Amino acid sequence: MIHAYLTLLIGIFCAQIAAADTLFAVRTISPNTILTYDDLVVQSTAKEGAFSDPSQVVGLETRKAIYPGRPIQSADVGPPxxxxxxxxxxxxxxxxxxxxxxxxxxxxxxxxxxxxxxxxxxxxxxxxxxxxxxxxxxxxx
Known part of the structure; x- marks a missing residue:
């Protein structure tokens, strides 16, 4: 009984990780660019350390070039x-x-x-x- 319960919990946890959203760049974004919603796309992919909500990064400035399809992480952005x-x-x-x-x-x-x-x-x-x-x-x- 306990084994079945733990298996169910692990399955739910893994499903939530797999269904996590991740922010990606839509185009090449140059350093020192203020991010807008048009620069971002949300995909259902789990990438550790990446942002998941566009409102977390819109208005922040890129610290380095971000390339299309690359997840946006905290080291990539900062205050303008x-x-x-x-x-x-x-x-x-x-x-x-x-x-x-x-x-x-x-x-x-x-x-x-x-x-x-x-x-x-x-x-x-x-x-x-x-x-x-x-x-x-x-x-x-």
């Missing part, structure tokens, strides 16, 4: 970059209630909350800062 390499950014310094805002040039691509290297245009000093929601970079002391 707010700061691009060689782009101008606003640097914000805050010390003892004093706020200084100046222009800088980003030395790398970064998303919200990422630490990014930025060259202060006025002093040519390279500083580290955290990307803010508005695309500015907050420099800590």
């Amino acid at each position: 970059a707010l700061v691009v390499r060689n782009g101008q950014v606003r640097l914000k310094y805050q010390v003892s209630g004093l706020e200084i805002i100046t222009e800088g040039r980003s030395l790398e691509r970064a998303a919200l909350g990422d630490v990014v290297r930025v060259m202060n245009i006025a002093s040519r000093t390279i500083v580290l800062g955290v990307v803010q929601q508005d695309g500015s970079v907050f420099v800590r002391q």
Whole structure:
């Protein structure tokens, strides 16, 4: 009786794994592309580590090229970059209630909350800062 019950449970579990949905790319998607529903197709295939729901990845940015028929995994996507390499950014310094805002040039691509290297245009000093929601970079002391 217990053996039959376990066999039934294992069969149900395996059927659920086999029926799992997986997201695949419809076309070749270049790095740094914001994903849309048109880029994705859902297939009834179980691929470990792959996304299953399009709403999980729509609006995210690809970190590398994704090819047609390839499952989309968490390492393939991330939050969209707010700061691009060689782009101008606003640097914000805050010390003892004093706020200084100046222009800088980003030395790398970064998303919200990422630490990014930025060259202060006025002093040519390279500083580290955290990307803010508005695309500015907050420099800590």
